[in-house]
Amino acid sequence: MATLFHVIATASRHIRKTDRPAALKGTAAFLFSATLVSVILTGIAVLIVGERDWLSALVLAIALPLILITPLLYLFATRLIALDRQNRDLQQAAREDHLTGVFNRPHLLGMLERELALSQRHNYIVSVLLIEISDFSQLLDEQGRHVGEQALRLFADGIAEKIRESDLFGRFDGAQFLLVLPHTSFEDATRMGEGLRAIAANLKIKGRIQDDGSRPSVKITAKIGAASTENSGRNLNSLLNEADYALYQNRNERREKPPAADA
Known part of the structure; x- marks a missing residue:
């Protein structure tokens, strides 16, 4: 795990502007799914327990993923995308001639x-x-x-x-x-x-x-x-x-x- 975080931290130095929109899109998709699951589970819990203040429970179910997960997930996704692109670039450099673009x-x-x-x-x-x-x-x-x-x-x-x-x-x-x-x-x-x-x-x-x-x-x-x-x-x-x-x-x-x- 420590090695993974070290690799991700190293990848942060290679982040490009084009990586951020992709990371934001991925983060939004994940948060939507996480929030939807959270709302469904909270709704089930409210029905089972009989909680009267169900509106507050649903607000918390939506707010908690947005507040706690969003910043960390965005940073993590940005670095993973940069790392993946860097790996693709290295693979391409390993097989292509730098001047002509054909195989080396x-x-x-x-x-x-x-x-x-x-x-x-x-x-x-x-x-x-x-x-x-x-x-x-x-x-x-x-x-x-x-x-x-x-x-x-x-x-x-x-x-x-x-x-x-x-x-x-x-x-x-x-x-x-x-x-x-x-x-x-x-x-x-x-x-x-x-x-x-x-x-x-x-x-x-x-x-x-x-x-x-x-x-x-x-x-x-x-x-x-x-x-x-x-x-x-x-x-x-x-x-x-x-x-x-x-x-x-x-x-x-x-x-x-x-x-x-x-x-």
């Missing part, structure tokens, strides 16, 4: 492990796409952190709008995102990757403010590495390593191309 790496990997276990049990394919914004370090150097963060958010939002509810999507590392595609073959995942690459190319990102006050658009491109349990098995590390290797090949494809011959 630890939560995403846990969900992927669970999906791989289910795919083993029910014998279905799981594919993954490791997606990276190309030359993100150069973008930060040229445009600054604000533009880089805008690119990450818009990129994450653009992909999240196009995937299925059963898909798992999160920020993997820096400018890398991981998309988990249950019941999706390697071929279908590759086609989907091409569609996501097109989404990245069509994003409208405002660049750094120039000396003349303009903010020219910044183009970004995406590199994608695909892997599937069809080829890599259902081991988490093997699947991710295969996707990372495919991304590495894609990332260096342009650099490995020989220069065009002069006419």
Whole structure:
């Protein structure tokens, strides 16, 4: 009990203005119920005992809950609501990336492990796409952190709008995102990757403010590495390593191309 009151007292430091109306509404509902029960019990007692001054008894039955319970109940409810909201915020922070709002790496990997276990049990394919914004370090150097963060958010939002509810999507590392595609073959995942690459190319990102006050658009491109349990098995590390290797090949494809011959 002492621990409960200590937790509630600690929660009082995190009370927001939005918590108070909810606490007041809950307090009013509880008091209405308590008063109704009190009136009913008092009425029964008056009938049994035969109390003549029944009006005073009913007034006391209504007044006592209002006077004695209301302040304590309101304070208690306010702190409980603040504590519940704080717990929800902590749970959300534990699974979401603070910048983009999609799953963070630890939560995403846990969900992927669970999906791989289910795919083993029910014998279905799981594919993954490791997606990276190309030359993100150069973008930060040229445009600054604000533009880089805008690119990450818009990129994450653009992909999240196009995937299925059963898909798992999160920020993997820096400018890398991981998309988990249950019941999706390697071929279908590759086609989907091409569609996501097109989404990245069509994003409208405002660049750094120039000396003349303009903010020219910044183009970004995406590199994608695909892997599937069809080829890599259902081991988490093997699947991710295969996707990372495919991304590495894609990332260096342009650099490995020989220069065009002069006419």
